[in-house]
Amino acid sequence: xxxELLEDIAQTNGLREVNTYLKLVTGLGAILLCLLxxxxxxxxxxxxxxxxxxxxxxxxxxxxxxxLFIVPFWFAAMSVLVIILLSGxxxxxxxWNPFSWLSISISRESLNEGIFVFCRVIxxxxxxxxxxxxxxxxxxxxxxxxxxxxxAVLDLTMMIYxxxxxxxxxxxxxxxxxVMRLGYSSFRESIVSFSTLCGSVFxxxxxxxxxLVRAMDARCYAGxxxxxGETGPANCYSLAAVGLFLLVSSxxxxxxxxxxxx
Amino acid sequence: xxxxxxxxxxxxAVFWWLIALPCLVYGVYxxxxxxxxxxxxxxxxxxxxxxxxILSSLKxxxxxxxxxxxxxxxxxxxxxxxxxxxxxxxxxxxxxxxFLAHGGLSVLGANVVSMGIVGPLAGYAVYRALRETRVNMFxxxxxxxxxxxxxxxxxxxxxxxxxxxxxxxGVGSSFxxxxxxxxxxxxxxxxxEGVVLALVFKYIVQLKPDILLRMNxxxxxxxxxARDDT
Numbered sequence: 001x002x003x004e005l006l007e008d009i010a011q012t013n014g015l016r017e018v019n020t021y022l023k024l025v026t027g028l029g030a031i032l033l034c035l036l037x038x039x040x041x042x043x044x045x046x047x048x049x050x051x052x053x054x055x056x057x058x059x060x061x062x063x064x065x066x067x068l069f070i071v072p073f074w075f076a077a078m079s080v081l082v083i084i085l086l087s088g089x090x091x092x093x094x095x096w097n098p099f100s101w102l103s104i105s106i107s108r109e110s111l112n113e114g115i116f117v118f119c120r121v122i123x124x125x126x127x128x129x130x131x132x133x134x135x136x137x138x139x140x141x142x143x144x145x146x147x148x149x150x151x152a153v154l155d156l157t158m159m160i161y162x163x164x165x166x167x168x169x170x171x172x173x174x175x176x177x178x179v180m181r182l183g184y185s186s187f188r189e190s191i192v193s194f195s196t197l198c199g200s201v202f203x204x205x206x207x208x209x210x211x212l213v214r215a216m217d218a219r220c221y222a223g224x225x226x227x228x229g230e231t232g233p234a235n236c237y238s239l240a241a242v243g244l245f246l247l248v249s250s251x252x253x254x255x256x257x258x259x260x261x262x
Numbered sequence: 263x264x265x266x267x268x269x270x271x272x273x274x275a276v277f278w279w280l281i282a283l284p285c286l287v288y289g290v291y292x293x294x295x296x297x298x299x300x301x302x303x304x305x306x307x308x309x310x311x312x313x314x315x316i317l318s319s320l321k322x323x324x325x326x327x328x329x330x331x332x333x334x335x336x337x338x339x340x341x342x343x344x345x346x347x348x349x350x351x352x353x354x355x356x357x358x359x360x361f362l363a364h365g366g367l368s369v370l371g372a373n374v375v376s377m378g379i380v381g382p383l384a385g386y387a388v389y390r391a392l393r394e395t396r397v398n399m400f401x402x403x404x405x406x407x408x409x410x411x412x413x414x415x416x417x418x419x420x421x422x423x424x425x426x427x428x429x430x431x432g433v434g435s436s437f438x439x440x441x442x443x444x445x446x447x448x449x450x451x452x453x454x455e456g457v458v459l460a461l462v463f464k465y466i467v468q469l470k471p472d473i474l475l476r477m478n479x480x481x482x483x484x485x486x487x488a489r490d491d492t
């Protein structure tokens with residue numbers, strides 16, 4: 001809960017001033033190419049290139065980036081194991097039938113399928129983390145308004161964005177006060193303390209939210225937050241780099257479509 | 263519970279987006295009506311969203327391409343109904359993908375269907391069924407929240423099973439397997455979540471019951487009776 005939000009890094013990263021649309025096209029394009037690919041090579045290629053961009057261009061510390069990958073990496077490995085055991089195939093290496101409705105096996109096809117899904121998750125996650133680490137949410141609000149997302153939704157989005165930080169701040173303060181008074185010394189105690197924590201933070205942040213709306217009302221808020229629509233211009237070099245990245249990745253998706261690991 | 267980016271094949275990612283979109287459009291329509299009618303709903307909606315974000319970020323690893331965590335959607339479904347909750351959830355899931363690399367963008371549709379649509383609908387159905395009966399108000403909240411959580415996981419298991427059916431007995435077999443793996447962590451977690459949210463609700467009834475009365479969440483007599491008891 002107290003982990004550093006990617007947003008904090010995004011606000012100070014090396015690609016902060018690059019055109020928002022360009023970064024979004026890179027990330028979303030990479031996700032789409034990973035999904036379109038039928039071989040493990042293209043997602044891996046995308047993951048390596050985007051990781052390079054995150055570490056070298058956005059100047060995110062390699063250690064921070066690696067830590068970000070630990071959890072998805074672990075999840076992906078575990079779930080791919082389930083897929084390998086379930087999906088079956090013709091060239092079976094090992095199999096077991098514990099129940100009539102369940103058969104577990106490892107085959108060449110299922111290993112290939114597992115490796116492919118694993119690489120796709122790694123490619124997709126690196127593209128997602130690329131967007132998360134290079135594009136602050138405040139820039140995305142501007143894009144959302146340009147994309148004609150209804151004002152009610154956009155206002156709610158910004159309200160939730162603001163509330164998340166408010167809640168985190170209050171949570172940490174109240175939680176520390178509870179721990180100081182042995183609020184989490186037993187399981188029963190923990191449930192009661194956690195509920196009081198949630199309840200009091202809920203009401204406190206709600207009050208803060210009401211104050212915020214009242215303050216905005218006093219400044220002529222009429223159901224639409226004003227936004228400064230500033231984003232850096234797309235220069236030729238970055239445009240060419242993104243174009244080249246997507247082109248090369250697409251070519252790799254096409255030429256490697258029939259390649260399997262084993 | 264959020265399915266990870268890249269885990270679902272393209273056709274299933276698109277399929278779940280197509281199911282989620284009409285619900286979201288209807289949710290936006292309802293949201294506009296609520297926000298036009300009552301300006302004070304905005305801070306409460308914001309806090310509800312913030313809470314869903316925090317609660318569903320408390321993740322424990324699970325074996326099935328995702329993880330176990332509370333959802334926190336039950337309370338929102340009770341206060342605002344399932345459709346507005348689906349919009350709030352979609353926003354929260356987008357934030358989680360971009361703030362915590364938790365979930366993803368192509369799988370957002372699938373995650374919205376499980377956590378934002380089916381879960382809250384189940385919770386809301388229980389709440390509607392028990393609202394006018396003599397069943398204790400806090401028990402109603404507990405059941406609605408715990409079931410919203412459970413149904414979220416059942417839906418996620420179904421989404422995973424449909425995308426990766428087992429060789430023998432197909433979708434059914436892998437659904438049972440995914441459910442079984444989830445159940446180890448999720449049944450206790452759903453119960454704890456129900457208890458915690460019922461206690462949060464109790465806290466709100468004690469300290470700030472006016473909003474519950476204004477939104478007609480429970481009949482006035484029930485809320486007053488609960489206040490007198492405590």
